[in-house]
Amino acid sequence: MKQIIVxxxxxxxxxxxxxxVFSGGIDENKYLEEGDLVRLTDTRQNFLAVGYYSKGxxxxxxxxxxxxxxxxxxxxxxxxxxxxxxxxNTLELExxxxxxxxxxxGEGDDLPGLIIDIYNTTAxxxxxxxxxxxxxxxxxxxxxxxxxxxIDAIYVKxxxxxxxxxxxxxxxxxxxxxxxxxxxxxxxxFQTDLANSQKTGFFLDQRNNRKLxxxxxxxxxxxxxxxxxGGFSLYSLLHGATKVVSVDYSKSAIAQLEINLGLNHISLxxxxxxxxxxxxxxxxxxECFDIVVIDPxxxxxxxxxxxxxxxxxxxxxxxxxxxVKKGGMLFTFSCSQVVDDRLFQNTVIxxxxxxxxxxxIIHKLMQGQDHPINVYHPEGSYLKGLVLLFD
Numbered sequence: 054m055k056q057i058i059v060x061x062x063x064x065x066x067x068x069x070x071x072x073x074v075f076s077g078g079i080d081e082n083k084y085l086e087e088g089d090l091v092r093l094t095d096t097r098q099n100f101l102a103v104g105y106y107s108k109g110x111x112x113x114x115x116x117x118x119x120x121x122x123x124x125x126x127x128x129x130x131x132x133x134x135x136x137x138x139x140x141x142n143t144l145e146l147e148x149x150x151x152x153x154x155x156x157x158x159g160e161g162d163d164l165p166g167l168i169i170d171i172y173n174t175t176a177x178x179x180x181x182x183x184x185x186x187x188x189x190x191x192x193x194x195x196x197x198x199x200x201x202x203x204i205d206a207i208y209v210k211x212x213x214x215x216x217x218x219x220x221x222x223x224x225x226x227x228x229x230x231x232x233x234x235x236x237x238x239x240x241x242x243f244q245t246d247l248a249n250s251q252k253t254g255f256f257l258d259q260r261n262n263r264k265l266x267x268x269x270x271x272x273x274x275x276x277x278x279x280x281x282x283g284g285f286s287l288y289s290l291l292h293g294a295t296k297v298v299s300v301d302y303s304k305s306a307i308a309q310l311e312i313n314l315g316l317n318h319i320s321l322x323x324x325x326x327x328x329x330x331x332x333x334x335x336x337x338x339x340e341c342f343d344i345v346v347i348d349p350x351x352x353x354x355x356x357x358x359x360x361x362x363x364x365x366x367x368x369x370x371x372x373x374x375x376x377v378k379k380g381g382m383l384f385t386f387s388c389s390q391v392v393d394d395r396l397f398q399n400t401v402i403x404x405x406x407x408x409x410x411x412x413x414i415i416h417k418l419m420q421g422q423d424h425p426i427n428v429y430h431p432e433g434s435y436l437k438g439l440v441l442l443f444d
Contacts, residue, residue, distance in 0.1 A: 054092045055085055059101055067101050070429035072165050074114040088184040090124055105184030115165035129195040136162050137199050143422045153236040154423045155257050161425040161433050170253040173236040176204050177253040180211040183218055193227040208247050239264055241287050242316040258420040258436050259284060267292035273343035276376060278330040283310035285346045290319050300326045300333050334372035346384040347373045359391045363400050370404035377443050386438040394437045401439055416440035
């Protein structure tokens with residue numbers, strides 16, 4: 054491996070096990086190339102960590118190990134096997150009611166830049182850096198060897214996540230060739246088209262929150278805005294909701310939602326609407342609901358857009374509150390990492406004040422346990438949600 058000397062001001066962060074080293078904390082080496090594996094040392098050549106280099110980026114090195122090890126096939130096998138065993142211990146996978154989960158969650162599993170989601174027997178690798186992209190084939194090879202879960206197809210889906218970094222990335226199969234996969238979540242059947250879907254194919258991080266909604270949906274009307282392919286909608290319908298309206302601007306998402314309804318033999322009590330959710334909320338003539346769910350895409354992906362994001366969340370929540378019946382509930386979410394829990398809660402409270410309605414927070418929600426947060430990397434807490442009960 055090539056070597057990088059870490060400046061004194063950055064050493065303490067490494068010693069605290071934070072997995073990022075910023076560009077101002079290292080002495081640049083002109084021989085380094087994008088994605089190179091590197092050994093980090095202090096000025097006296099004392100070992101600090103092993104990681105991979107990102108040229109010209111604010112995060113110059115993402116750390117893969119604080120031990121002096123080779124990043125070889127054994128390293129990847131041990132990491133993948135350990136992650137699987139943790140999922141088998143913390144998720145109820147053995148009952149075969151759920152066979153879709155996140156196997157690797159970047160920094161949460163000590164593998165910055167790497168996401169691996171499992172859909173039944175298909176694994177989806179998503180690379181968030183060129184360093185991981187360069188190791189994808191080795192990762193894929195070791196995925197096929199892990200014990201305890203059968204994997205017979207591997208799809209690399211990184212075109213969107215790397216489009217700003219490298220122009221030649223194409224999504225492709227390492228093993229297998231069928232992008233249409235079916236999987237189970239808490240006994241509900243879903244289908245996704247890996248080649249034509251958001252993220253890795255489905256929003257697995259909302260599993261527990263969908264289950265909660267299902268548990269309180271019986272005999273209620275539900276509005277699912279930003280519904281995507283209908284996760285929250287199906288849980289409500291299969292748990293006895295009297296009516297569910299699903300709204301999304303994407304025609305392909307609505308089409309996939311209709312397929313998912315069919316897979317679960319649902320033909321009643323549902324209405325699909327292809328429309329911008331904000332436009333739908335502004336229709337003063339539309340009905341109100343017992344439960345309103347808003348799970349929008351990230352409003353801010355950088356600190357520079359934080360203020361605009363907060364304004365957007367306040368406006369959206371204020372409009373959504375208008376559609377909640379007296380005695381009804383609002384499920385509201387943010388996946389913007391730069392908007393932390395407290396700021397999000399304060400923003401929702403501001404929307405409540407604007408509405409003039411009395412409300413109580415009855416649940417605080419977050420990402421599922423297969424999306425763990427590394428205690429040394431609190432930035433990994435990105436999904437936050439609230440359930441509010443209105444008078």
